Amino acid sequence: MNTLDFAPLLRTAIGFDRLARTLETARASQDPQGYPPYNIEKVGEDSYVLTMAVAGFGPDDLEIVARDNVLTVAGRAPQTEEGRSYLHRGIAGRAFERRFALADHIVVDGANLEHGLLQLALKRVVPEALKPRRIPVQPGRPVIANEGSQDQAPQAQAA
Numbered sequence: 001m002n003t004l005d006f007a008p009l010l011r012t013a014i015g016f017d018r019l020a021r022t023l024e025t026a027r028a029s030q031d032p033q034g035y036p037p038y039n040i041e042k043v044g045e046d047s048y049v050l051t052m053a054v055a056g057f058g059p060d061d062l063e064i065v066a067r068d069n070v071l072t073v074a075g076r077a078p079q080t081e082e083g084r085s086y087l088h089r090g091i092a093g094r095a096f097e098r099r100f101a102l103a104d105h106i107v108v109d110g111a112n113l114e115h116g117l118l119q120l121a122l123k124r125v126v127p128e129a130l131k132p133r134r135i136p137v138q139p140g141r142p143v144i145a146n147e148g149s150q151d152q153a154p155q156a157q158a159a
Contacts, residue, residue, distance in 0.1 A: 022069065022101050035094070035096055036052050036053050036054050036075075036096055036098070037052070037053050038050060038051060038052040038053070038098070039051045046123060046124035046125075047109075047121070047122070047123050047124075048106075048121075048122040048123075049119055049120070049121055049122070050071075050100065050119070050120040050122060051117055051118070051119050051120075052073060052098070052117070052118045052120075053116060053117060054075060054113070054116060054117070054118045055091055055116035056078050056091050056093050056116070057075045057078055057113075057116075057118075058078065058113070059113050061075055061076050061077075061078050062074070062075050062076075062113070062118060063075075063076075064108065064111055064120065066102065066107070066108050069101060069102045069103070069104065069106075070099055070100070070101060070102065071099070071100040071102050071108065071120075071122075072097065072098070072099050072100075073097070073098045073100075073118070073120075074095070074096065074097040074098075075095060075096045075097075076095055077093055077094055077095045078093050102122070103124070105124050105125055105126050105127070105130075106122055106123070106124055106125075107122070107123055107124075107125050108120055108121070108122055109121040109122060109123045
């Protein structure tokens with residue numbers, strides 16, 4: 001596997017630590033075994049569903065954490081019942097940890113575990129302060145005026 005070293009670029013950059021974390025997370029999440037398998041589906045303009053196949057894991061075996069634009073889904077190996085002897089064990093029961101880089105303003109809206117599939121609803125929630133605003137155009141006096149012209153404006157109209 002060929003990896004790129006971004007250290008020389010980031011060594012002289014200031015304020016790009018989140019970019020460095022994103023690149024590191026993307027590199028680290030390239031699990032060659034691909035366990036557990038997952039799908040990412042776009043279900044709306046700003047809505048997504050992440051589905052992971054976690055057969056054999058229960059709700060208490062899973063931990064989901066979203067922090068600093070990184071979603072981490074981890075599973076503890078389920079406890080096996082003693083006294084069982086398997087002739088073949090094909091259902092994976094090993095611990096795992098998957099990391100996903102999240103774009104700005106993506107939040108986890110909910111989680112559901114059913115039939116061995118963990119589904120996470122993700123939604124883009126842009127704060128009101130960052131949404132585009134329409135500014136109405138009004139006829140009349142100028143919006144920007146010099147301090148001196150504000151004092152002189154009423155005098156000029158009176159003359």
